[in-house]
Amino acid sequence: MPAPSDAASDRSGLRSMHAFARRFADWAAGTEGSSRPSALIRIGLAMLFWSRWAGELLLYMDQSPAGLFLAANFFVATTLLFVGYHSRAAAVWTGAVGLAMYYYFGFELGREPWTHHHTYLLTVAALLIALTPCDRSYSLDRYLAVMRAERAGLPPPAERGNLWGLRLIVVQLSVLYFFAAFDKSNYAFLSGARIEQIFLWFYAGSDYPAGLAWPATMVSVAVVALEYCLALGLPFRATRRYLVLPGLAFHAIIYLTLPVYTFSATMALLYLAYFDADAVSKVLTRLQGTGSTATAKGEIS
Amino acid sequence: MADIISIGTGTEPAGRLSAGRLRLVAFTAIAAFMIAGPAAEQIFGVQSPWLRSWTMFSAIGLGVIDASFETRRPDGALVPLDRFEMLGAPRNGKLKWIQNRDELASVIKRLCTVAGQGADIRVRARLGTRSGWQTIHTDAENACAE
Numbered sequence: 001m002p003a004p005s006d007a008a009s010d011r012s013g014l015r016s017m018h019a020f021a022r023r024f025a026d027w028a029a030g031t032e033g034s035s036r037p038s039a040l041i042r043i044g045l046a047m048l049f050w051s052r053w054a055g056e057l058l059l060y061m062d063q064s065p066a067g068l069f070l071a072a073n074f075f076v077a078t079t080l081l082f083v084g085y086h087s088r089a090a091a092v093w094t095g096a097v098g099l100a101m102y103y104y105f106g107f108e109l110g111r112e113p114w115t116h117h118h119t120y121l122l123t124v125a126a127l128l129i130a131l132t133p134c135d136r137s138y139s140l141d142r143y144l145a146v147m148r149a150e151r152a153g154l155p156p157p158a159e160r161g162n163l164w165g166l167r168l169i170v171v172q173l174s175v176l177y178f179f180a181a182f183d184k185s186n187y188a189f190l191s192g193a194r195i196e197q198i199f200l201w202f203y204a205g206s207d208y209p210a211g212l213a214w215p216a217t218m219v220s221v222a223v224v225a226l227e228y229c230l231a232l233g234l235p236f237r238a239t240r241r242y243l244v245l246p247g248l249a250f251h252a253i254i255y256l257t258l259p260v261y262t263f264s265a266t267m268a269l270l271y272l273a274y275f276d277a278d279a280v281s282k283v284l285t286r287l288q289g290t291g292s293t294a295t296a297k298g299e300i301s
Numbered sequence: 302m303a304d305i306i307s308i309g310t311g312t313e314p315a316g317r318l319s320a321g322r323l324r325l326v327a328f329t330a331i332a333a334f335m336i337a338g339p340a341a342e343q344i345f346g347v348q349s350p351w352l353r354s355w356t357m358f359s360a361i362g363l364g365v366i367d368a369s370f371e372t373r374r375p376d377g378a379l380v381p382l383d384r385f386e387m388l389g390a391p392r393n394g395k396l397k398w399i400q401n402r403d404e405l406a407s408v409i410k411r412l413c414t415v416a417g418q419g420a421d422i423r424v425r426a427r428l429g430t431r432s433g434w435q436t437i438h439t440d441a442e443n444a445c446a447e
Contacts, residue, residue: 179339188432199362
């Protein structure tokens with residue numbers, strides 16, 4: 001039989017575990033907030049889908065039945081996503097198009113660039129944004145809802161909803177950062193050799209530039225350390241304030257220097273999921289000059 | 302203003318709570334799938350297109366060749382050899398990237414031909430691999446004599 005002090009300690013441990021589980025459950029699935037960040041992500045995702053694939057999916061590019069079917073679905077789904085008409089269904093439709101591109105056209109039919117990580121990330125983001133109230137702001141859905149409310153003599157519906165889809169985006173980004181860092185946690189990368197190879201591949205050709213070794217090693221270590229920090233620190237307000245700018249700068253640098261522009265822009269867009277949705281909404285209201293003059297300083301962190 | 306927690310307060314109707322719990326179960330399942338993909342491949346080595354790993358840029362730069370050339374002067378000193386100048390090739394042309402071992406051998410052969418009989422050209426070359434750099438040619442011997 002445990003001593004009374006041990007039993008008390010066990011009970012206290014159980015209580016704190018229960019409290020932690022409760023807080024996590026509330027954060028994950030029980031948070032309500034402004035729908036505006038979700039709507040901005042929805043619009044941004046539609047634009048990223050277009051910037052990456054619209055040119056490849058113009059109707060004359062692949063005139064096979066499957067190609068035309070894909071293109072028609074792509075443009076209708078992403079247009080609905082952009083204007084926000086049946087927004088959440090449009091997000092599922094867009095995600096389904098992305099899945100078809102990734103699995104069928106990419107892996108089955110061998111269109112290799114469509115199997116890349118940016119395709120998967122955009123697809124997953126579209127599916128996850130369907131779990132948010134992305135229809136309740138900046139959308140045709142919102143416009144129609146306001147019209148209906150006005151006709152009924154009711155106040156406009158609230159721009160709010162459950163944010164569990166945004167929380168899942170946060171989880172996805174942390175998993176992505178963690179395993180990206182894990183993949184680089186080896187001697188070949190941390191010694192700088194892999195960065196040197198990438199530099200030669202894109203820039204220097206077969207001539208190793210003098211003085212590259214030390215910068216390559218330092219950049220390699222910094223990248224791995226940053227990715228671990230982003231994985232574990234961005235979800236928490238206390239550490240997020242120190243990591244957002246380094247994270248965005250990291251994506252801006254790889255956007256400019258390597259052919260990962262879709263991935264980088266997607267990651268930057270999805271950073272909206274980290275912030276307090278109501279604080280983002282307050283900033284947007286201030287930007288539009290329609291809200292209170294109270295400062296939102298310190299809330300977006 | 303902070304986001305508002307909407308479940309778990311114990312004040313909602315039973316139906317609302319059930320929806321919240323359902324959402325939590327779905328959240329856990331989706332999050333588990335997100336973690337399972339990279340864990341399966343990157344930790345346990347299971348490869349499947351159905352499971353997404355996050356190994357971005359892991360293949361870029363593999364196979365790249367870093368090569369440097371030197372020639373021995375009559376006084377015995379080794380001096381850097383500019384392959385572009387010697388072969389009359391543009392610096393941003395095809396010769397900038399030596400794509401593989403065969404192409405390296407071809408470049409060496411052309412340099413030796415231009416340098417003429419009795420030339421002494423030393424070549425250091427290494428290949429980019431997943432585990433770092435692998436030496437594929439040392440300057441221990443005259444490449445033109447091989």
